[in-house]
Structure formats: structure tokens, C-alpha cells
Amino acid sequence: MITFSLALVVLVAGVLVGASSDSSASHSQLVPRRDVPEQAQIIDWKSFNVLPTVLPPTVANASTIFIPPGYDLDSLKERPFHIYDDAFYDVIGTNPTLTLIANTGTNPMFHEAAVWYPPTDEMFFVQNAGASAAGTGLNKSNVILKISLDEAAAVSNVRNATGSINVQLVDAPAILNSNGATNYRGQIVFAAEGQGDNLTSQLIIMNPEEPYNTTILLNNYFGRQFNSLNDVAVNPRNKELYFTDTLYGYLQDFRPSPGLRNQVYRYNDKTGTVAAVADGFSLPNGITFSPNGSYAYITDTGAFHGLWGWNFTNPASIYRFDVREDGTWDNRKLFAYVDAGVPDGVHCDSNGNVYAGCGDGVQVWNPSGKLIGKIFLGKTSANFNFAGDGRMVVLAEEDLYYATLGASGGGYIDGPN
Numbered sequence: 001m002i003t004f005s006l007a008l009v010v011l012v013a014g015v016l017v018g019a020s021s022d023s024s025a026s027h028s029q030l031v032p033r034r035d036v037p038e039q040a041q042i043i044d045w046k047s048f049n050v051l052p053t054v055l056p057p058t059v060a061n062a063s064t065i066f067i068p069p070g071y072d073l074d075s076l077k078e079r080p081f082h083i084y085d086d087a088f089y090d091v092i093g094t095n096p097t098l099t100l101i102a103n104t105g106t107n108p109m110f111h112e113a114a115v116w117y118p119p120t121d122e123m124f125f126v127q128n129a130g131a132s133a134a135g136t137g138l139n140k141s142n143v144i145l146k147i148s149l150d151e152a153a154a155v156s157n158v159r160n161a162t163g164s165i166n167v168q169l170v171d172a173p174a175i176l177n178s179n180g181a182t183n184y185r186g187q188i189v190f191a192a193e194g195q196g197d198n199l200t201s202q203l204i205i206m207n208p209e210e211p212y213n214t215t216i217l218l219n220n221y222f223g224r225q226f227n228s229l230n231d232v233a234v235n236p237r238n239k240e241l242y243f244t245d246t247l248y249g250y251l252q253d254f255r256p257s258p259g260l261r262n263q264v265y266r267y268n269d270k271t272g273t274v275a276a277v278a279d280g281f282s283l284p285n286g287i288t289f290s291p292n293g294s295y296a297y298i299t300d301t302g303a304f305h306g307l308w309g310w311n312f313t314n315p316a317s318i319y320r321f322d323v324r325e326d327g328t329w330d331n332r333k334l335f336a337y338v339d340a341g342v343p344d345g346v347h348c349d350s351n352g353n354v355y356a357g358c359g360d361g362v363q364v365w366n367p368s369g370k371l372i373g374k375i376f377l378g379k380t381s382a383n384f385n386f387a388g389d390g391r392m393v394v395l396a397e398e399d400l401y402y403a404t405l406g407a408s409g410g411g412y413i414d415g416p417n
């Protein structure tokens, strides 16, 4: 009901604008180009520019989810693809779907490091390493899991398919509290946070097929431990690995107090060279590159200090850098500041739109940093990933989702060597 009347008002306003002005900015904002798909709805920014009551930060803050007037959590979740700009129609296509494919009750099994492995058409991901309900951290390492995309696709026409998907445990040697991962030379490289004082943080490659053998790629910076490596990405131009080092192992009580600056490094596996490429963050977290590698994106989750709570004046932001020919980074730019939670995992689609896991689901920006839409879950998604064209797996701690949409993944996937 709400969606229908909202779409109608938008259409009328669009006609008026069309008659008086040719401004493409207001045009693109107001005229729905297509029918609104069944699982989508338009959210009109103007409907909340002026609210009857604006609550103080003790009530409305980064840990809360904004509900626009006329909606409630259920109506926002009922049609989870939220269109904030016409550009989002291309992202979602004509019939986007969102399916809950697994729920674990209280164990946050579906946390991070989502990586698609094309040869077996499976999605790998990992359990939360820091939440007490996971029982991980200092007590034991988190676990790696996988699902078959075929099985997920078979239930994409239902909204709740929990119980019908086989979530498989990957029987790999312990990868100590893995948190980020990416495709790497035909295998998968994990950023492992480490465990306690003596089991250091490291980059580890895993064979995505049995026997899931692993090889440590890098475990120190001139003999010093990394704080807790968080995420890793390959630049498609120079094929080097870039990774973030941050504080969550410490802020979640399973790593010692830090001995290095929170920053971003690069690693060249031909020469073994490790170099810092960017600093000045609060808590650098997710990392990705635009499809041709000319931009780097880093999420900064500094507003969230794990067991220490929130600091609302710290970043909940995405920064963009130009990647120069020599692989160094330039022109740091504030790309986005999110409205719910912090932006964690980050990925581009093939058109260079930027997606990040946030406090209310997955949010999507165009390459200019304009919010164009959301895949709204009503809860935090720390990460997600595309599985090629039109398919996505969204991790939401106790909940695992499969989405179909119009966009294709823009992440770099290389072959062996």
C-alpha cells in the first residue's frame, strides 16, 4: 500500500519536473523508469528531509536502524530491495529475489570472508571470530564453511528456505580466526587474525578442494606480529595483494595490544616485498578495487570498538584512493559515510558501483558516492559477495541469504599462476 502511493506521488512530481526543467539530476531522482519489481520499493528521500520529531543521539545513533515515516521494520523487510535512485533499477534487474537459506539460532556462523570458487561453483565463508556466542577467539579458531550455489539457486523463488541447504564444514587445518579472504592464483587467500599472544596473524592460502591443504604466505613485518589482519584483495593491474591490518583481535580480547600502526600494506609474491601504502585510518577494515584496478576502496569501521562499544564521532566511512601505475595510492577521498552501523566488507560490481555490508544490510553507491539503493535485512551484514553474474550470497551472522539481481561481480578472479 505504502509503496504504491509513494510511487504515484513520485510519478506526478516527475511529470511536473519534466514540464518545467530538463535537469537530468532531478529527472533521474523522480521518474521511475520501470515497473517496481515485486521485492523492491522506492524510498523517497524527501519523505524524511523533515521529520516531526528528531531524536537525540542517546536514542538514534549508529547502532540503530532508520525507519522512514510510513514504514516499519516488517514493511521494509517485506520488499528488501530499496530504490533510492533510478540507477538501482540496473543493479537489481526486473525480478530481484532475496531468500533466507540458513539460520543457526544464536551461533554467528555466517560472518565474513565470502569467496566464490568458480570451478566447483561454491561460496566459502567463515564463522565470527570474536563474538562470545561463537565460542572462538582465544578458546578455539573459527571455522570455514561453504555452500553450493546450485542448491541456493534451486530455492530462489521462496523467501524462507532455511533447512533446505546443506551448509558444509570445510575440513581445513586451522586457519587461526580468519576474517577476510579473496580468490588468489586459483586458490583462496585468507587474512587470519591470529589467536592469543603467540599464534600470530597471517596470510594463508587454502586449496578450495580436498584435502584443503594450506600454505602460509606471510606472517610478520620484519619479525613483528601484525595486529590482526582483517581483509585482503588483489589489484587486477599489478596482481599484488593489498591487505588491511587493524585492531579487532585486541578489541575482542583475543589478541595482545597492538605493536604496529593500523594501516594498509601491499605484498608482491615475486619479490616478497611488503610495504605500507596507506594510513591515517581509525580502524581500516574492508578492502576492494574497482573493476580495472584504478581505484582502491577502504572501509573504516572506527566508530565500532568491539567489546569497548561505540564512538559515534569516529569513521563509519568508505575512503577511495587513486591507484597509480606503480601501485602506490594517491588522492584519499571520503567516498561515503553510512547511515546504519559501520561499512565492513566492500565489493564492486562490473559497472564500478560500490557495495558495503552495513548495520541494516548491504548498501550500494554509484561511482560518485551517491547512495542508490539497499538490500535491506534489518540487521547487520558484515560481508557478502557476488558469485559471477546476477547472484550474491549475503552473510548476516545467524542468517545466510541468497540474492538474485541484475548486477555482476566486479572482483578480480585470477587463474593459477
Ligand SMILES: *[C@@H]1O[C@H](CO)[C@@H](O)[C@H](O)[C@H]1NC(C)=O
Pocket: 057, 058, 059, 060, 061, 062, 063, 064, 310
Ligand atoms: C544508541 O541508541 C540505542 C538505541 O536507542 C541506545 O540503546 C544506546 O544507548 C545509544 N547509545 C548511546 C551511546 O547513547
Ligand SMILES: *[C@@H]1O[C@H](CO)[C@@H](O)[C@H](O)[C@H]1NC(C)=O
Pocket: 130, 131, 132, 133, 134, 135, 136, 137, 138, 139
Ligand atoms: C572461553 O572459555 C571460557 C571458559 O569456558 C568462557 O568463560 C569464555 O566465555 C570463552 N570465550 C569465548 C570467547 O567464547
Ligand SMILES: *[C@@H]1O[C@H](CO)[C@@H](O)[C@H](O)[C@H]1NC(C)=O
Pocket: 100, 160, 161, 162, 163
Ligand atoms: C523460516 O522457516 C523456519 C522453518 O520453517 C522457521 O523456523 C523460521 O522461523 C522461519 N524464519 C523466518 C524469518 O520466517
Ligand SMILES: *[C@@H]1O[C@H](CO)[C@@H](O)[C@H](O)[C@H]1NC(C)=O
Pocket: 196, 197, 198
Ligand atoms: C608465549 O610466548 C612467550 C615467549 O616465548 C612465553 O613466555 C609464553 O608463555 C607464551 N604464551 C603462551 C600462552 O603460550
Ligand SMILES: *[C@@H]1O[C@H](CO)[C@@H](O)[C@H](O)[C@H]1NC(C)=O
Pocket: 187, 205, 206, 207, 213, 214, 215
Ligand atoms: C595443495 O596441494 C597441491 C598438490 O600438492 C598444490 O598444487 C597446491 O598448491 C597446494 N595448495 C596450498 C594452498 O598449499
Ligand SMILES: *[C@@H]1O[C@H](CO)[C@@H](O)[C@H](O)[C@H]1NC(C)=O
Pocket: 292, 293, 294, 352
Ligand atoms: C578505469 O576505469 C575508470 C572508471 O571506470 C576510468 O575512468 C579509467 O579511465 C579506467 N582506466 C583504465 C586504465 O582503463
Ligand SMILES: *[C@@H]1O[C@H](CO)[C@@H](O)[C@H](O)[C@H]1NC(C)=O
Pocket: 311, 312, 313, 314
Ligand atoms: C572518540 O574518539 C575520538 C577520536 O579518537 C576521541 O578523541 C574521543 O575521546 C572518543 N570519545 C569517546 C567517548 O571515547
